[in-house]
Each structure stands twice: as C-alpha cells, then as structure tokens.
Amino acid sequence: GNSVTQMEGPVTLSEEAFLTINCTYTATGYPSLFWYVQYPGEGLQLLLKATKADDKGSNKGFEATYRKETTSFHLEKGSVQVSDSAVYFCALSGTSYGKLTFGQGTILTVHP
Amino acid sequence: DTGVSQDPRHKITKRGQNVTFRCDPISEHNRLYWYRQTLGQGPEFLTYFQNEAQLEKSRLLSDRFSAERPKGSFSTLEIQRTEQGDSAMYLCATGWSLMQETQYFGPGTRLLVL
Numbered sequence: 001g002n003s004v005t006q007m008e009g010p011v012t013l014s015e016e017a018f019l020t021i022n023c024t025y026t027a028t029g030y031p032s033l034f035w036y037v038q039y040p041g042e043g044l045q046l047l048l049k050a051t052k053a054d055d056k057g058s059n060k061g062f063e064a065t066y067r068k069e070t071t072s073f074h075l076e077k078g079s080v081q082v083s084d085s086a087v088y089f090c091a092l093s094g095t096s097y098g099k100l101t102f103g104q105g106t107i108l109t110v111h112p
Numbered sequence: 113d114t115g116v117s118q119d120p121r122h123k124i125t126k127r128g129q130n131v132t133f134r135c136d137p138i139s140e141h142n143r144l145y146w147y148r149q150t151l152g153q154g155p156e157f158l159t160y161f162q163n164e165a166q167l168e169k170s171r172l173l174s175d176r177f178s179a180e181r182p183k184g185s186f187s188t189l190e191i192q193r194t195e196q197g198d199s200a201m202y203l204c205a206t207g208w209s210l211m212q213e214t215q216y217f218g219p220g221t222r223l224l225v226l
Contacts, residue, residue, distance in 0.1 A: 004154075032213050043116075044155070044203070044217040051213070089154050093213055097168050099145060100205075100215060102154030 002027045006090050006103035013080055013110050021075040021106045023064075023090035031094025033057075033066050033073040038087040038105075047075075047088070080110045116218035118204050124224045125194055132190045133221045135204030143207040144187050145215060146179060148172065150200045158202075161187060194225045 007022040025031065035047040035057070048057030053068035062077045073090060090103040115138040125131050137144055142163050147155035158177070160168040163184035173179075176194075181187040191198055201222050205215040 036217075043219040044205075046214055046216075049214065091154070097160045097162070098143065098207070098213055098215070099157040099160055099168065100147075100155070101157070104152065104154050 002031065002092060002094060002101045004090050004092055004101055004103035006088075006106050009105070010107035010109060013108070015082055015110055015112050016079045017110075019075070019077040019080045019084075019108070021088055021090075021108070023073045023075065023103060025071050025073065025090075025092050027071075027092055027094045027101075029094050030068075031092040033064070034091045034093065034100070035062070035064055035073070035075050036089045036091060036102075038089065040086070044089065080108075082110045082112055084108060085110050116204060116206050116216050118202075118218040118221050120221055121219060122222050122224075124226065126226050127194055127196060129194055130190065130192045131194060131223065132188055133202055133223075135187045135189070135206075135218055137186070137204070137206035138216060141206035141208060141216070142184065143209075143215075144181055145205045145207075146187070146189050147203040147205065148200045149203055149220070155203055158189075191223075194223075196225050199223055199225045 003026045032051045034049045036044045037047045048059040050057040050066035056065045091100045117136045144161040146158040149155040161181040176192045179189045201220045203220045204218040207215045
C-alpha cells in the first residue's frame with residue numbers, strides 16, 4: 001500500500017538558517033504530494049502541493065519539488081523565522097477518493 | 113480558520129460510554145473525510161463521504177464506529193462502548209471535487225477515554 005516516510009525530528013534551528021525536511025514515499029501510480037503544517041493550537045493547513053513529476057510547489061518561502069525518480073518531496077526554506085515553528089506533515093493522495101496518507105510529522109522549532 | 117468546524121473540541125469520557133462528534137463542512141463542499149491522529153503520529157484515514165454516500169471505510173474503523181452524513185451536509189462520527197485505545201484527535205476534512213484534491217481540515221475533537 002501507499003506510505004510516506006519523513007525525517008525524524010525534532011529539528012531545532014536558529015532564525016535565518018536553511019531548512020530541509022526530507023520526505024520519501026511509496027505509491028502505485030502517480031500520486032499528488034502535499035505538505036501540511038500544524039501551528040501550535042491550530043488545525044492542519046495546506047502549505048503547498050505538487051500534482052505531477054517535476055512540479056514545484058511553493059508558498060510562504062517554502063518549496064518542494066516532486067521527484068519521481070527518487071520518490072521524494074523534500075521541503076526547503078532558505079531562511080526560517082521563529083513563526084515557522086510548527087509540525088510539518090508530508091502526505092500523498094493517490095488512492096481512490098483522494099484520501100490522504102500522511103507521514104509521522106516533523107517538529108520544527110526556530111530560536112531567535 | 114479553514115471554515116470547517118468541529119464540535120466538541122474536547123471530550124472526556126469513561127470507558128464503555130458512547131460519544132458522538134460533529135463536523136460542519138465548508139458550504140458546498142461535497143467531499144468529507146474523517147481521520148484519527150494519535151500523539152506523535154500523522155493522521156490516519158477512517159472514512160469518506162461524497163455527498164451523503166459513505167464510499168470508503170478504513171479497516172481501522174471497527175464495528176463500534178459509525179459515521180453518517182445525512183443530506184450531504186454535516187457529518188457525525190459515533191463511537192460506541194469506548195475503549196482507552198480510542199483516545200486520539202479526530203479530524204474532519206472537506207473538499208470540492210476530486211479534481212481539486214485539496215482538503216481543508218477542521219480543528220479536531222480531542223477524545224480522552226478514562
């Protein structure tokens with residue numbers, strides 16, 4: 001079946017550091033890939049998505065490129081802010097009816 | 113705030129009791145999903161509605177769980193004879209047509225079974 005593997009956390013960075021959170025997936029067919037973010041005390045929000053190979057999703061300075069050859073969708077940001085502290089989930093949608101399969105989440109803490 | 117609301121936000125119950133959660137989708141969203149999230153894990157799919165029809169159920173959804181979506185608007189998720197292992201965050205997500213794919217999540221209902 002489909003599965004998503006994220007890098008183990010937590011990740012702790014200083015403000016303005018470069019961020020990479022690794023995500024790899026296993027899926028049949030051609031899934032769409034997503035990054036969702038959960039800020040403290042809030043619900044899951046879509047951060048970005050990519051629907052086909054080589055697509056790049058971007059939002060709020062975050063980027064991720066759909067790499068079919070390496071089955072990866074790594075999240076990157078060039079300069080993180082304290083306000084980026086949250087839990088980040090990689091997910092895919094490739095099965096019937098669009099249900100999402102999530103990774104286990106990566107906790108990011110950014111210090112001033 | 114995505115516009116998807118869930119009620120209650122928190123529920124504490126004793127083992128063996130029944131509980132019911134409600135999800136109100138964004139208006140005109142015909143797709144509705146329920147997920148369960150335990151501490152330190154990502155959400156896991158439970159069930160899917162397209163309008164009022166329940167089209168898919170996960171094997172995680174035991175006989176004690178039932179979900180409805182009368183008239184294709186709000187949805188309820190009921191757990192009968194709760195067990196401590198049911199303690200989790202229950203998330204509702206809704207969306208437009210399948211072509212859109214994006215799902216909008218509610219704030220969740222946190223259930224604690226004592």
